Amino acid sequence: MKYVYGVVPSRRLGKSLGISPIPFKVCNYSCIYCQLGKTHNMRIKRETFYPLEEILDEFEKYLDLGNDFDVVTIVSEGEPLLYTPLDRLINGIKKLTNKKVVLITNGSLFFEEDVRNEVKNCDIIMPTLDAWDEESFRLINRPVGTITFEKMYNGLCELRKEFKGEIWLEVMLIKGVNDNYESLKKIKEKIDEINPDKVFVNVPIRPPAEEWVKIPEEQNISLAKKILNASTIEKYAEGEFKTLNSNVYEAIIGIIKRHPLRLEDIQRNFKNSEKIIKKLFNDKNVEKCSYNGKIFFRFKNWR
Numbered sequence: 243m244k245y246v247y248g249v250v251p252s253r254r255l256g257k258s259l260g261i262s263p264i265p266f267k268v269c270n271y272s273c274i275y276c277q278l279g280k281t282h283n284m285r286i287k288r289e290t291f292y293p294l295e296e297i298l299d300e301f302e303k304y305l306d307l308g309n310d311f312d313v314v315t316i317v318s319e320g321e322p323l324l325y326t327p328l329d330r331l332i333n334g335i336k337k338l339t340n341k342k343v344v345l346i347t348n349g350s351l352f353f354e355e356d357v358r359n360e361v362k363n364c365d366i367i368m369p370t371l372d373a374w375d376e377e378s379f380r381l382i383n384r385p386v387g388t389i390t391f392e393k394m395y396n397g398l399c400e401l402r403k404e405f406k407g408e409i410w411l412e413v414m415l416i417k418g419v420n421d422n423y424e425s426l427k428k429i430k431e432k433i434d435e436i437n438p439d440k441v442f443v444n445v446p447i448r449p450p451a452e453e454w455v456k457i458p459e460e461q462n463i464s465l466a467k468k469i470l471n472a473s474t475i476e477k478y479a480e481g482e483f484k485t486l487n488s489n490v491y492e493a494i495i496g497i498i499k500r501h502p503l504r505l506e507d508i509q510r511n512f513k514n515s516e517k518i519i520k521k522l523f524n525d526k527n528v529e530k531c532s533y534n535g536k537i538f539f540r541f542k543n544w545r
Protein backbone atom coordinates (compact mmCIF):
# COMPACT_ATOMS: atom_id res chain seq x y z
CA MET A 243 0.00 0.00 0.00
CA LYS A 244 1.28 3.42 -0.92
CA TYR A 245 -0.56 5.78 1.43
CA VAL A 246 -1.98 3.67 4.27
CA TYR A 247 0.47 2.18 6.76
CA GLY A 248 0.54 0.48 10.14
CA VAL A 249 -1.17 -0.31 12.44
CA VAL A 250 1.45 1.35 14.68
CA PRO A 251 1.19 1.38 18.51
CA SER A 252 1.07 4.89 19.94
CA ARG A 253 1.36 5.77 23.64
CA ARG A 254 -1.06 8.66 23.22
CA LEU A 255 -3.47 7.32 20.63
CA GLY A 256 -3.56 3.54 21.02
CA LYS A 257 -3.65 1.60 17.74
CA SER A 258 -2.97 4.15 15.05
CA LEU A 259 -3.59 3.57 11.35
CA GLY A 260 -1.52 6.05 9.36
CA ILE A 261 -2.34 7.86 6.14
CA SER A 262 0.47 9.75 4.42
CA PRO A 263 -0.40 12.15 1.57
CA ILE A 264 3.14 13.56 1.13
CA PRO A 265 6.21 12.15 -0.69
CA PHE A 266 9.17 11.06 1.38
CA LYS A 267 10.78 13.88 3.37
CA VAL A 268 9.03 16.79 1.65
CA CYS A 269 8.89 19.35 4.44
CA ASN A 270 9.14 23.05 5.21
CA TYR A 271 11.37 22.39 8.25
CA SER A 272 14.61 20.48 8.68
CA CYS A 273 14.48 19.75 12.41
CA ILE A 274 17.73 18.78 14.07
CA TYR A 275 15.95 15.83 15.72
CA CYS A 276 14.01 14.57 12.68
CA GLN A 277 13.91 10.77 12.80
CA LEU A 278 13.69 10.67 8.98
CA GLY A 279 17.04 12.42 8.51
CA LYS A 280 17.84 15.84 7.03
CA THR A 281 15.33 17.53 4.71
CA HIS A 282 16.80 17.82 1.24
CA ASN A 283 13.49 18.71 -0.33
CA MET A 284 12.42 21.93 1.40
CA ARG A 285 9.01 23.16 0.19
CA ILE A 286 6.73 26.00 1.12
CA LYS A 287 4.11 25.63 -1.62
CA ARG A 288 1.13 23.40 -0.86
CA GLU A 289 0.34 20.83 -3.54
CA THR A 290 -1.86 17.90 -4.43
CA PHE A 291 1.08 15.52 -4.41
CA TYR A 292 -1.18 12.51 -5.03
CA PRO A 293 -4.77 12.33 -6.33
CA LEU A 294 -7.23 12.46 -3.45
CA GLU A 295 -9.35 9.64 -4.93
CA GLU A 296 -6.33 7.32 -5.05
CA ILE A 297 -5.63 7.86 -1.31
CA LEU A 298 -9.26 7.37 -0.31
CA ASP A 299 -9.64 4.29 -2.56
CA GLU A 300 -6.65 2.69 -0.84
CA PHE A 301 -8.08 3.51 2.60
CA GLU A 302 -11.44 1.97 1.59
CA LYS A 303 -9.66 -1.19 0.42
CA TYR A 304 -7.85 -1.38 3.78
CA LEU A 305 -11.19 -1.12 5.59
CA ASP A 306 -12.50 -4.08 3.55
CA LEU A 307 -9.69 -6.15 5.10
CA GLY A 308 -10.36 -5.07 8.71
CA ASN A 309 -10.73 -2.19 11.12
CA ASP A 310 -8.78 -3.17 14.22
CA PHE A 311 -7.43 0.30 14.98
CA ASP A 312 -8.42 3.15 17.32
CA VAL A 313 -7.70 6.27 15.26
CA VAL A 314 -6.79 7.31 11.75
CA THR A 315 -3.71 9.50 11.87
CA ILE A 316 -2.75 11.81 9.05
CA VAL A 317 0.97 11.86 9.50
CA SER A 318 3.54 11.94 6.84
CA GLU A 319 6.97 11.07 5.83
CA GLY A 320 7.02 14.87 5.43
CA GLU A 321 4.72 17.70 6.58
CA PRO A 322 1.00 16.95 5.98
CA LEU A 323 -0.07 20.64 5.94
CA LEU A 324 1.72 20.84 2.58
CA TYR A 325 -1.01 18.64 1.09
CA THR A 326 -4.08 20.28 -0.35
CA PRO A 327 -7.09 19.72 -0.34
CA LEU A 328 -6.74 18.48 3.25
CA ASP A 329 -10.41 19.22 4.00
CA ARG A 330 -11.56 16.82 1.28
CA LEU A 331 -9.12 14.19 2.56
CA ILE A 332 -10.37 14.56 6.17
CA ASN A 333 -14.04 14.57 5.14
CA GLY A 334 -13.45 11.59 2.83
CA ILE A 335 -11.89 9.57 5.69
CA LYS A 336 -14.77 10.52 7.98
CA LYS A 337 -17.32 9.28 5.43
CA LEU A 338 -15.64 5.87 5.45
CA THR A 339 -15.08 5.38 9.20
CA ASN A 340 -16.41 6.66 12.50
CA LYS A 341 -12.96 6.43 14.15
CA LYS A 342 -11.35 9.70 15.24
CA VAL A 343 -9.19 11.52 12.72
CA VAL A 344 -5.96 12.94 14.13
CA LEU A 345 -3.54 15.28 12.37
CA ILE A 346 0.12 15.22 13.44
CA THR A 347 1.82 18.35 12.14
CA ASN A 348 4.69 20.76 12.72
CA GLY A 349 2.03 23.50 12.94
CA SER A 350 3.94 25.74 10.55
CA LEU A 351 1.16 27.00 8.26
CA PHE A 352 -1.79 27.83 10.51
CA PHE A 353 -1.12 31.53 9.89
CA GLU A 354 -2.93 30.91 6.57
CA GLU A 355 -6.68 31.08 6.97
CA ASP A 356 -7.22 28.54 4.18
CA VAL A 357 -5.09 25.99 6.03
CA ARG A 358 -7.05 26.50 9.28
CA ASN A 359 -10.29 26.04 7.35
CA GLU A 360 -9.06 22.85 5.72
CA VAL A 361 -8.30 21.14 9.06
CA LYS A 362 -11.39 22.23 10.99
CA ASN A 363 -13.11 18.81 10.83
CA CYS A 364 -10.27 16.88 12.48
CA ASP A 365 -11.00 15.52 15.95
CA ILE A 366 -7.52 16.12 17.34
CA ILE A 367 -4.65 18.25 16.02
CA MET A 368 -1.18 17.54 17.41
CA PRO A 369 1.19 20.40 16.56
CA THR A 370 4.75 20.89 17.76
CA LEU A 371 6.27 23.84 19.63
CA ASP A 372 9.93 23.35 20.53
CA ALA A 373 11.13 26.97 20.43
CA TRP A 374 10.27 30.30 22.04
CA ASP A 375 11.75 32.90 19.66
CA GLU A 376 13.23 33.33 16.19
CA GLU A 377 16.72 32.28 17.22
CA SER A 378 15.67 29.05 18.93
CA PHE A 379 13.22 28.31 16.09
CA ARG A 380 16.01 28.63 13.48
CA LEU A 381 18.35 26.51 15.63
CA ILE A 382 15.90 23.66 16.30
CA ASN A 383 13.42 23.54 13.44
CA ARG A 384 15.40 25.25 10.65
CA PRO A 385 12.32 26.38 8.67
CA VAL A 386 12.27 27.39 5.04
CA GLY A 387 13.15 31.13 4.85
CA THR A 388 9.70 32.73 4.68
CA ILE A 389 8.33 31.05 7.81
CA THR A 390 9.17 33.07 10.90
CA PHE A 391 8.60 32.15 14.54
CA GLU A 392 6.09 34.96 14.92
CA LYS A 393 4.03 33.86 11.92
CA MET A 394 4.05 30.21 12.99
CA TYR A 395 3.22 31.03 16.61
CA ASN A 396 0.42 33.50 15.77
CA GLY A 397 -0.99 30.80 13.49
CA LEU A 398 -1.18 28.37 16.42
CA CYS A 399 -2.97 31.02 18.53
CA GLU A 400 -5.48 31.66 15.72
CA LEU A 401 -6.05 27.93 15.33
CA ARG A 402 -6.89 27.68 19.04
CA LYS A 403 -9.51 30.42 18.72
CA GLU A 404 -11.26 28.80 15.77
CA PHE A 405 -10.76 25.04 16.11
CA LYS A 406 -13.55 23.15 17.89
CA GLY A 407 -11.66 19.88 18.38
CA GLU A 408 -8.79 19.16 20.78
CA ILE A 409 -5.26 20.48 20.44
CA TRP A 410 -2.55 18.29 21.93
CA LEU A 411 0.73 20.19 21.80
CA GLU A 412 4.07 18.41 21.73
CA VAL A 413 7.43 19.81 22.81
CA MET A 414 10.52 17.91 21.69
CA LEU A 415 13.21 18.28 24.34
CA ILE A 416 16.84 18.26 23.26
CA LYS A 417 19.70 18.03 25.72
CA GLY A 418 21.48 21.36 26.17
CA VAL A 419 19.17 23.15 23.70
CA ASN A 420 15.71 23.65 25.22
CA ASP A 421 15.76 21.53 28.38
CA ASN A 422 17.00 24.09 30.94
CA TYR A 423 14.90 26.14 33.37
CA GLU A 424 15.09 29.43 31.41
CA SER A 425 14.14 27.88 28.05
CA LEU A 426 11.32 25.88 29.60
CA LYS A 427 9.91 28.98 31.32
CA LYS A 428 9.87 30.84 27.99
CA ILE A 429 8.21 27.91 26.21
CA LYS A 430 5.64 27.74 29.03
CA GLU A 431 4.71 31.43 28.48
CA LYS A 432 4.07 30.70 24.82
CA ILE A 433 2.07 27.58 25.59
CA ASP A 434 -0.12 29.44 28.09
CA GLU A 435 -1.21 31.86 25.37
CA ILE A 436 -2.10 29.01 23.02
CA ASN A 437 -3.97 27.17 25.78
CA PRO A 438 -3.92 23.63 24.29
CA ASP A 439 -6.05 20.83 25.76
CA LYS A 440 -2.98 18.70 26.52
CA VAL A 441 0.78 19.12 26.49
CA PHE A 442 3.29 16.33 25.96
CA VAL A 443 7.04 16.38 26.20
CA ASN A 444 8.89 14.03 23.93
CA VAL A 445 12.58 13.22 23.53
CA PRO A 446 14.56 11.94 20.52
CA ILE A 447 14.27 8.20 21.13
CA ARG A 448 14.95 7.38 17.47
CA PRO A 449 18.10 8.32 15.48
CA PRO A 450 18.07 12.10 14.88
CA ALA A 451 19.08 14.05 11.74
CA GLU A 452 22.05 15.54 13.60
CA GLU A 453 24.31 13.18 15.48
CA TRP A 454 24.95 15.70 18.27
CA VAL A 455 21.27 15.72 19.28
CA LYS A 456 20.88 13.83 22.56
CA ILE A 457 18.15 12.77 24.97
CA PRO A 458 18.03 15.08 28.05
CA GLU A 459 18.92 13.81 31.53
CA GLU A 460 16.09 12.32 33.57
CA GLN A 461 16.07 15.36 35.92
CA ASN A 462 15.56 17.76 32.97
CA ILE A 463 12.69 15.66 31.63
CA SER A 464 11.05 15.81 35.08
CA LEU A 465 11.66 19.56 35.25
CA ALA A 466 10.04 20.03 31.82
CA LYS A 467 7.07 17.93 32.86
CA LYS A 468 6.61 20.07 35.95
CA ILE A 469 7.09 23.49 34.35
CA LEU A 470 5.03 22.72 31.26
CA ASN A 471 2.40 20.80 33.21
CA ALA A 472 2.86 18.03 30.68
CA SER A 473 2.79 14.27 30.31
CA THR A 474 5.84 12.53 28.91
CA ILE A 475 6.01 10.12 26.02
CA GLU A 476 9.71 9.41 26.14
CA LYS A 477 9.36 5.62 26.10
CA TYR A 478 8.54 3.31 23.23
CA ALA A 479 4.95 2.21 22.85
CA GLU A 480 5.20 -1.52 23.38
CA GLY A 481 1.97 -2.46 21.58
CA GLU A 482 1.84 -4.51 18.41
CA PHE A 483 2.84 -3.40 14.93
CA LYS A 484 0.31 -5.02 12.64
CA THR A 485 -0.33 -5.20 8.94
CA LEU A 486 -3.13 -6.56 6.78
CA ASN A 487 -0.89 -6.22 3.73
CA SER A 488 -0.11 -9.74 2.43
CA ASN A 489 3.35 -8.51 1.43
CA VAL A 490 4.91 -8.10 4.90
CA TYR A 491 8.23 -6.74 3.61
CA GLU A 492 6.41 -4.02 1.66
CA ALA A 493 4.40 -3.19 4.78
CA ILE A 494 7.59 -2.86 6.86
CA ILE A 495 9.12 -0.53 4.26
CA GLY A 496 5.85 1.44 4.45
CA ILE A 497 6.31 1.81 8.22
CA ILE A 498 10.00 2.73 8.21
CA LYS A 499 9.40 5.47 5.64
CA ARG A 500 7.48 7.27 8.37
CA HIS A 501 8.73 5.68 11.56
CA PRO A 502 12.18 4.00 11.97
CA LEU A 503 11.89 0.52 13.49
CA ARG A 504 14.20 -1.19 15.95
CA LEU A 505 15.54 -4.60 15.06
CA GLU A 506 13.78 -5.96 18.14
CA ASP A 507 10.41 -4.51 16.97
CA ILE A 508 10.72 -6.66 13.86
CA GLN A 509 11.75 -9.73 15.85
CA ARG A 510 8.85 -9.24 18.25
CA ASN A 511 6.09 -8.46 15.75
CA PHE A 512 6.62 -10.29 12.49
CA LYS A 513 6.85 -13.95 11.48
CA ASN A 514 10.00 -15.01 9.57
CA SER A 515 11.77 -12.05 11.17
CA GLU A 516 15.26 -13.46 10.48
CA LYS A 517 14.61 -13.46 6.73
CA ILE A 518 13.13 -9.97 6.89
CA ILE A 519 16.08 -8.60 8.88
CA LYS A 520 18.56 -10.12 6.43
CA LYS A 521 16.68 -8.51 3.54
CA LEU A 522 16.64 -5.14 5.33
CA PHE A 523 20.41 -5.31 5.87
CA ASN A 524 20.87 -5.90 2.13
CA ASP A 525 18.35 -3.30 0.95
CA LYS A 526 20.15 -0.25 -0.50
CA ASN A 527 17.11 1.91 0.27
CA VAL A 528 17.30 1.13 3.96
CA GLU A 529 19.71 2.83 6.33
CA LYS A 530 20.92 0.93 9.39
CA CYS A 531 21.65 3.17 12.35
CA SER A 532 23.01 2.41 15.76
CA TYR A 533 21.52 4.75 18.36
CA ASN A 534 21.51 4.46 22.15
CA GLY A 535 22.70 0.86 21.93
CA LYS A 536 19.91 -0.26 19.56
CA ILE A 537 19.90 -1.01 15.85
CA PHE A 538 17.30 0.91 13.85
CA PHE A 539 16.18 0.59 10.25
CA ARG A 540 15.08 3.74 8.49
CA PHE A 541 14.34 4.69 4.91
CA LYS A 542 17.23 6.32 3.07
CA ASN A 543 16.89 9.92 2.01
CA TRP A 544 18.67 9.94 -1.34
CA ARG A 545 17.97 13.49 -2.47
Ligand code: SF4
Pocket residue numbers: 269270271272273275276277278281319320321348
Ligand atom coordinates in the same frame (compact mmCIF):
# COMPACT_ATOMS: atom_id res chain seq x y z
S1 SF4 B 1 10.42 16.36 12.38
FE1 SF4 B 1 8.64 16.69 11.09
S2 SF4 B 1 8.67 18.89 10.74
FE2 SF4 B 1 10.70 18.36 11.45
S3 SF4 B 1 11.87 17.99 9.57
FE3 SF4 B 1 11.06 16.02 10.25
S4 SF4 B 1 9.18 15.78 9.09
FE4 SF4 B 1 9.73 17.95 9.00
